[in-house]
Amino acid sequence: MPIALIILVVLLGMILLSTLFTVKQQTAVSIERFQKFHSIRNSGLQMKIPFIDRIAASISLRIQQLDIIVETKTLDNVFVKIKVSVQFVVLKDKVYEAIYSLENPHEQITSYVFDVVRAEIPKMKLDDVFVKKDDIAIAVKREVQDAMSEYGFDIIKTLVTDIDPDAQVKSAMNRINAAERQKVAAQYEGDSQRIRIVEKAKAEAESKRLQGQGIADQRREIARGLVESVDVLNKVGISSQEASALIVVTQHYDTLQAVGQDTNSNLILLPNSPQAASDMLNNLITSFVASNQAAELVKDSKKHPKKKSNDFLPRTGAVENTEEDNEF
Structure with missing residues (x-):
């Protein structure tokens, strides 16, 4: 094969390779002819004149994100760093503007974001910055969108x-924040303590009321039982005084027996002779007689107010023991 033919084949191959080219999906390229813009080519197999x-x-048509950190000062003189993420895309019908209008579009977007953030944040206090971060993002999007749309860029969203x-x-x-939470916890704990104290006091008051009611019912039943016992003894010919003596002596020995049966009770010294029970009965009867006489004196003084008080004094101050009492 002649050398000239080989050179011709090689040249034809080089020309063919320089004529055909491919463009990636979601990408656009700019073709220049003699250093002057000629056309925009989209994705797929494309052709151009070799050596001319x-x-x-080339520029991407996919959505891109640019993260920008802006340091500024709030209204209450707190320095803060704000991170803003700008999502943008190149408009397909404005690829020429996106390629030839701006040398570095990322720096241009960053400059606009800095300008907006440093204009908005100094108007707010630090707490308001956290609360109104969405308002800041909307303001950034509005300003950057107005500035970059003429250069072929569409701002999708700012965050x-x-x-x-x-x-x-x-x-x-x-x-x-910790102090506020401790304050709230202390308030809840105080309310809980107060509720416990109130409920405990209510429970104790109810317990005392029920205990007093129980004691009253117990004494009422004891009195009713004593009355019934005296009535029964009267029916068999025993006088009320004899019946009272019999009941006192019986309860005296019942008490001694109950104390002796309870092994956990403390030591109690009580007189255990029949004479002691008789003395107790005499003391009770004397008290009853004195109270009855006092009541009679009050009644007589109301009926005969001109009589001297000495006329109403009791002539006997005690009741002597009878033979029947000594028997008990």
């Missing part, structure tokens, strides 16, 4: 993804 046309630039105050400020905010 050249691929000047304030991070608000980072100074370390000392964050520590102070954490202490304030």
Whole structure:
């Protein structure tokens, strides 16, 4: 094969390779002819004139994200770092503007974001920055969209993804938050303690009321039982005084027996002779007689107010023991 033919084949191959080219999906390229813009080519197999046309630039048509950190000061003089994420895309009908209008579109977007954030944040206090971060993002999107649309860029969305105050400020905010939570916890604990005290007092009051009612019922039943016992003894010919003596002596020995049966009771010294029971009965009868006489004196004084008080004095101050009492 002649050398000239080989050279011709090689040249034809080089020309063919420089004529055909491919463009990736979601990408656009700019073709320049003699260093002047000629056309925009989209994805797929494309052709150009070798040695005359050249691929000047390529640009992605996919959604891109640019993260920008802006340090500024709030209204209450707190330095804070704001992280803003800008999502943008190149408009297909404005690829020429996106390639030839701006040399570095990322720096241009960053400049607009800095300008908007540093204009909005100094109007707010630190707490308002956290609360109104969506308003900040909307303001950034509006300003950047108006500025970048003429250059072929469409701002999809802007997000304030991070608000980072100074370390000392964050520590102070954490202490304030902890103090507030401790205050609320103390209030709840105090309310709980108060409720427990009130409920305990109510329970104790109810317990005392029921205990007093029980004691009253017990004494009422004891009195009713004594009356019934005296009535039964009267029916068999025993006088009320004899019946009272018999009941006192019986209860005296019942008490001694109950104390002796309870092994856990404390030591109690009581007189255990029949004469002691008789003395107790005499004391009770004397008290009853004295109270009855006092009541009679009050009644007579109301009926005869001109009589001297000495006329109503009792002539006997005690009841002598009878033979029948000594029997008990």
